[in-house]
Amino acid sequence: MSFENYGDDMDPGKRDIMEATHIAVKKHGYSDLTIQHIADEFDRSKALIYYHYDGRDDLLVDFLKYILGGFLATLPEEGSSPREELDDLIELLLPTTVNEEPYRLMLSMFELRMNAPHDEAVREQYLEVEERVRMVLEDILRRGIESNEFVDVDVEVEAETLLSLLIGIRARRLTVYNPEQSIEPLKATIDAYLDRISTAVE
Template structure:
């Protein structure tokens, strides 16, 4: 995972904490993560962690923002073929197989997401990311219609459907599939849906 675009607007000290948290989460996951695990990955004093944060859960709210904003910053840039852009986005969100460490991070983000019904700060972070993803999907579909790559569909409805498919499939991959287990069949199901709105497949 390339951290170059992560935490660009953060205070350097906080960014160092986020990078240490990232390393700790990849090793220990979310449920077993402790402040000591983060301190073990941190080059500075553990007291600096407590200077910025009251505890693990407080720190993880900033970590969630760090990861999600970095994820958005690393999304594929606009190209000339909207259908290809959509395929790129799907592959980024849903790699067919995945190594153990990236899987741990994805799983930690999923476990944090489960706190959203009870934590407004977490809910707001995920709402922001989903709105951004939906806007990206709408833009791809609109440009695809103009380029005659997609049929004349209701862009808002289709982008909502695709977002739900992507989020739901990502949840399934994290709950019922092993990290190195292929999810090709799940991606084929998504591609089957896309084929129904693509002019090249009609």
């Protein structure tokens, strides 16, 4: 995920902290991450981190917002065909293989997600992202039906189904697959589902 043009409206100090955290998380993961790890990637005073945040958990809530906001900024825009947009979104969420550092970031976000039942701020972040992705899916499906790429389906139900498939497969990848292992068999499930709602199977 590229953050080159994301976060320009943030406080510069906080953005520097988020970028340092981004690097540190990819190196160390969530469980082993410390403020010192973040400070090691930060070219300003460690005291600035504590000026903005009480500690690691407080900082990670902001980092989650930063990462998820960056993800939302990368969602495919309308332009190609609805089926191609859907394929692009699936590839964004479920790349067939990943390198070690991106995998650590994905795993860290998954571990943060597990805090949602106990942390309202984390829960709200994931609810917002899921709602945005659901809206994107509904829009793609609706336009696909109008252009006769998809059969006439209940858009809300199918978007919820797709969202659950994507989240479930992403969770399986992070819990039972090695980072470099291809998840092509898992993605074949989504391909088969899309073929069933498509008007023409490629």
